[in-house]
Structure formats: C-alpha cells, structure tokens
Amino acid sequence: MEKSKKDIFKYIAVLCIVVGLAIVINKHNILKKYGPNEIKDYIQSFGVWAPLIYIGILSILPLLLFPDSVLVIAGGMIFGLFKGIILTSIGSLIGATIAFYLARALGQQAIKKIIKKDLVIFKDNSKMNGFFLILMLRLIPLFPFKVVSYSAGLSDVKYKDFCMATIIGSLPGILVYTNLGDKTTVFGSKDFYMAIGLLVVLFVISFILKKILKSKKENYDE
Secondary structure (H helix, E strand, C coil), X not given: CHHHHHHHHHHHHHHHHHXXXXXXXXXXXXXXXXXXXXXXXXXXXXXXXXXXXXXXXXHHHHHCCCCHHHHHHHHHHHHHXXXXXXXXXXXXXXXXXXXXXXXXXXXXXXXXXXXXXXXXXXXXXXXXXXXXXXXXXXXXXXXXXXXXXXXXXCCCCCHHHHHHHHHHHXXXXXXXXXXXXXXXXXXXXXXXXXXXXXXXXXXXXXXXXHHHHHHHHHHHHC
C-alpha cells in the first residue's frame, strides 16, 4: 500500500513538472521564432541521434503552442519522404497518446490552460462510432492535431479506436507535409510545385470532409 502511494506521488510530481514546463514555454513563446530551417539545423546538429530527437520533439508537441505542420515540414527536409513519414508517424502517435491520457488524468479545465484553444466536445451519448469520428477528424487538417487528441481523451472513445484512427487518418496529412519539406530542397522545380499542389488539394478535400462530418454528426445526434 505504501509503495503504491509512493508511485502515485511520483506520477503526480512528473505530471506537474511536465505541465509546468509546457505552461512556461507557451507563456513566453520560446518556440515562436523558429521556422522549418531553424528546426532542421537544430535537429541535424545531433548527428546520429537526430531521428530520436525528432521523435522526442514530436512526442511533446501536444504540450506546446507550436504548429505541427512546421515541424513535419522540417522532418521532410532532414530525413526525406520515406524516412520522414515513418519517423513522423511514430512521433505523432506517441504525442497523441500522451495528450489522450493527459486529458483523462487532468480534466477539461487544466487542458484548456495548456493548449489555449477550444476543444472539440464529443457527446458521450453520440451514436457516431468513436473510430469513425476520430478518423474523420484526423483526415481533416483544419482540426488541429493536438486539439483532437485532448478532446478524445476527455470523451468515452476507447484508446484502441483512437490509436488505429490516428495511425490511418494522420497518414495523408503527414505524407503531404513531409513531401513538401522534402521538395523544398529543389525549390522552384516541377516536384516542388507539385508538392504545393498536393497541399492545396489536401485543404480542399479537408474542407469538403468537414462539411460532410458536420452533416453526419448532426444526423447522428438527432
């Protein structure tokens, strides 16, 4: 029993440190001045450890007020398309999992203080399948990645459904942004403009999917 209490206190202490660090970084906008090129130089400075550093930053990204797309573009610049997609998928899933369970541990009010954004409130009595809902939200980059992760953690969505929907639904966005980062090395080329075109297509499809999701959700909740 005593050992169990010590474990709980350790968990709370670590949680407080992580949340406190996130609040300080966000409050002072420490990462605001960094763009893809600066992030690329920073991560590459770690040499052979660069992939682990990249995954680590992605893992804590839900705690920071920093755009996911900037980091993913930098990942494409550093690692190229294929390796960039794999590393980004791993790091994003770890980060999503941290956000999911952090939301369940801390609750809605604490999470709002961390991310400074409105959450997507899922109705617990909604008839819409949890997997389908998360999948659709992941396929729509117009919904911030971290916001969806925290919101899912505050709902009754099962982690298994959340995990699988995140892996599948995040892939198109990861592919497009990683490809854009990869093609910045050939700026002005045909491949670069094709990467820009794919980004535009992604946002058009996202806008359409957002309309469809809103319509379906209204029908389910009636």
